[in-house]
Amino acid sequence: MAVVGDISHEEMTEALNQAFRSWNKGEPPPKPVILPATPEIGMIRVNKDLTQANIVLGQRGVGRENPDYYALQVMNYILGGGGFSSRAMDSIRNQRGLAYSVYSYFSADKGRGTFQFVMQTKNETALQAIGIAKEEIRRIREAPVSEAELNDAKDYLTGSFPLRFDTMGKVANFLAQVEYFELGLDYTERYPDMIRKITGDDVKRVAQKYLEPEKMITVMVGNQTMIADK
Numbered sequence: 001m002a003v004v005g006d007i008s009h010e011e012m013t014e015a016l017n018q019a020f021r022s023w024n025k026g027e028p029p030p031k032p033v034i035l036p037a038t039p040e041i042g043m044i045r046v047n048k049d050l051t052q053a054n055i056v057l058g059q060r061g062v063g064r065e066n067p068d069y070y071a072l073q074v075m076n077y078i079l080g081g082g083g084f085s086s087r088a089m090d091s092i093r094n095q096r097g098l099a100y101s102v103y104s105y106f107s108a109d110k111g112r113g114t115f116q117f118v119m120q121t122k123n124e125t126a127l128q129a130i131g132i133a134k135e136e137i138r139r140i141r142e143a144p145v146s147e148a149e150l151n152d153a154k155d156y157l158t159g160s161f162p163l164r165f166d167t168m169g170k171v172a173n174f175l176a177q178v179e180y181f182e183l184g185l186d187y188t189e190r191y192p193d194m195i196r197k198i199t200g201d202d203v204k205r206v207a208q209k210y211l212e213p214e215k216m217i218t219v220m221v222g223n224q225t226m227i228a229d230k
Contacts, residue, residue, distance in 0.1 A: 001016070002172040002173070002176040002179070003172065004168045004169075004175070031111075041214075041216070041217060042217065042218075043217075043218040043219075044218070044219045045220050045227075046219070046220070046222075047222075047223070047224040048221050050123070050221070051123070051223075052120045052121060052123065052222065053120065053121055053122070053220055053221065053222030053227060054120050054220075054222065055118070055119050055120070055121070055126060055218065055219070055220050055221075055222075056116055056218070056219045057116070057117040057130065057133055057213075057216045057218050058114055058115065058116045058216060058218075058219070059114070059115050059211075059212055059216045059217065060113070060114065060115070061107065061112075061113030061114045061115040061210070062106065062113045062210060063108055063112055064109060064110060064113070065111070065181070066108070068209070068210070069106075069108060070194045070195055070198060071206045072206050072210060073106070073195070074150070074153045074195065074202070075140065075203045075207050076104055076105060076106055076115075077153040077156060077157060078145050078149045078150070078153050078203065079104055079136065079207075080105070080136075081105055082153060082156065083103070085152055085153075085156070086103070086104075087136050087140065088119075088133065088136050089102055091135075091136055092119065092129055096132070098121045098122075098125050098128065099129060100120065101119060102118070102120075102133075103118055104116065104117040104118065105118075110180075110181070117133050117137070117216075123226035123227050124226055126222060126227045130218060130220070134213040134216075137207075137211050137213040140203070140207045140211070141204070141207040141211055141213075144201075144203075144204055145200050145204070147200070150198075150199075150203065154196055157195050158191075158192045158195050158196065161191055165188075
């Protein structure tokens, strides 16, 4: 529990004791279920009468405790997490006009996580967009990223970091996360250095290790009669 505000430690302790005095001690939750080593691969089609297809390419990610977590954040910013600065946005939206929204992200929890590549496009161009997404994933696995891409990613991740605690509510949430993931109270001081030390070789290494475009599960929701197999 994190409490932030104009309150002393003594006042907070008294208030919490009063609030929870009728609670009985329970058992801790069980450990997260260990997922099978090889999830089923393929495409899941959901037919909906929509003008656009909603697409998610996904696979297993990493737990928050994984030492490669920070290299993955830099890699993903370049791939699809960097908004208009990302390769996915440039390739799928800017160059080809296939999607208005396209992005990727790693969602990490204790011991587990997911990677998702998300986009919306016209039904008629859904399979084309999926093909380009996989091409971009393969490209970041196979070819080095440029120094400009690497520096832009690190500048954004370190520069935007203080925005995680620019309000009282954000500070409380941030401290709770730091405690939950056992990051240490010096995490705010260490974070910029952990990002800054990521190299281009690190980006390529984690892309090759954790991205598997041929093993991703694809979910496509749209008008399936207009999504022709090509």
